Amino acid sequence: MLMLKIALTGADGLVGSRIVELLKDDFEFIPLPQKLMDITNKEHVDNALKNLDFNIFFHLAAFTNVPGAETNKELCFKINRDGTKNVYEAVKQKQKKFIYVSTDFVFDGISPPYNEDSLPNPIGVYALSKYEGEKIVNPPAGGQAMIVRIAYPYRTSFELKKDFFRTFKFYLENNKPLSMITDSLMTPTFIDDIAYGLKYLFNNYKPEIYHLVGSQSISPYDAAMKVAETFNLDKSLIGKTTYEEYILGKARLPQFATIKSNKNNFWKMKTFGEGLDVIKKQISK
Ligand SMILES: NC(=O)c1ccc[n+]([C@@H]2O[C@H](COP(=O)([O-])OP(=O)(O)OC[C@H]3O[C@@H](n4cnc5c(N)ncnc54)[C@H](OP(=O)(O)O)[C@@H]3O)[C@@H](O)[C@H]2O)c1
Numbered sequence: 364m365l366m367l368k369i370a371l372t373g374a375d376g377l378v379g380s381r382i383v384e385l386l387k388d389d390f391e392f393i394p395l396p397q398k399l400m401d402i403t404n405k406e407h408v409d410n411a412l413k414n415l416d417f418n419i420f421f422h423l424a425a426f427t428n429v430p431g432a433e434t435n436k437e438l439c440f441k442i443n444r445d446g447t448k449n450v451y452e453a454v455k456q457k458q459k460k461f462i463y464v465s466t467d468f469v470f471d472g473i474s475p476p477y478n479e480d481s482l483p484n485p486i487g488v489y490a491l492s493k494y495e496g497e498k499i500v501n502p503p504a505g506g507q508a509m510i511v512r513i514a515y516p517y518r519t520s521f522e523l524k525k526d527f528f529r530t531f532k533f534y535l536e537n538n539k540p541l542s543m544i545t546d547s548l549m550t551p552t553f554i555d556d557i558a559y560g561l562k563y564l565f566n567n568y569k570p571e572i573y574h575l576v577g578s579q580s581i582s583p584y585d586a587a588m589k590v591a592e593t594f595n596l597d598k599s600l601i602g603k604t605t606y607e608e609y610i611l612g613k614a615r616l617p618q619f620a621t622i623k624s625n626k627n628n629f630w631k632m633k634t635f636g637e638g639l640d641v642i643k644k645q646i647s648k
Pocket of ligand 1: 372373374375376377378379396397398400401402403422423424425426427442446464465466467493513514515516524
């Protein structure tokens with residue numbers, strides 16, 4: 364059987380590298396790392412894509428440092444908005460399918476829950492830049508692209524970048540105290556589930572918005588407690604704070620990021636507890 368060819372940016376990142384690892388026998392991935400194709404350089408992009416043969420372009424590359432975006436606004440927009448425009452236009456010319464990975468941060472977190480039909484209202488620089496990317500690939504006149512929003516992705520291991528789960532675990536394992544918000548919600552998503560959900564979406568492409576998110580929203584405090592419970596770590600290291608206290612002097616984050624999907628009837632996403640149980644097994648292998 365012929366494999367779908369998927370050209371992708373961000374293949375070496377936290378999310379992309381696990382997707383490639385899990386789905387490498389199902390699809391032919393063609394990674395386009397920054398050193399081969401800097402997405403902020405239109406000429407690079409046009410040259411790299413001109414003669415490239417692929418069925419789907421999967422765009423994961425982004426400026427992802429949320430606090431850093433507040434002080435690096437220009438670079439953040441250059442990568443997330445202008446870079447997206449460069450790759451989208453080159454792919455559109457070739458009349459190929461395009462998938463843009465976006466974030467739950469496009470929502471303000473004021474009136475949850477948020478599903479695929481909810482109206483974005485980004486509140487920080489990173490969130491704004493990612494929403495600009497969404498509007499490029501999916502303009503009001505009707506877009507040709509699929510948008511896949513993910514939220515708080517976590518995985519068992521990845522040397523290059525710690526996700527929130529491994530940050531909590533690292534603190535607890537090293538007897539460092541954590542001060543965790545009790546009055547906000549996030550929707551943690553096991554990256555393995557994102558990969559398997561994408562397997563369906565690659566094979567069943569539609570130019571629509573999808574949320575591939577965990578099936579439970581939880582406060583950061585409860586999430587840290589769950590990590591301590593699952594890995595037998597010291598819960599007394601976990602202190603409490605409030606949302607308002609935590610964000611003082613920092614970029615505002617959506618407070619109640621309860622993200623839902625009314626479209627995902629193709630892959631059962633795990634709760635945070637279920638994800639941690641799988642991670643525990645993966646670690647002991
Ligand atoms: N991590 C999260 O919490 C989270 C949450 C929601 C949504 N998302 C979205 O998910 C996607 C993947 O995030 P991630 O956390 O896996 O990313 P990541 O680990 O920070 O990796 C970012 C990737 O983007 C590439 N990149 C950055 N600038 C580039 C440029 N100018 N040209 C080409 N490539 C460039 C990097 O390539 P090099 O390694 O070659 O430099 C790297 O592979 C992003 O679109 C992000 O917005 C992430």
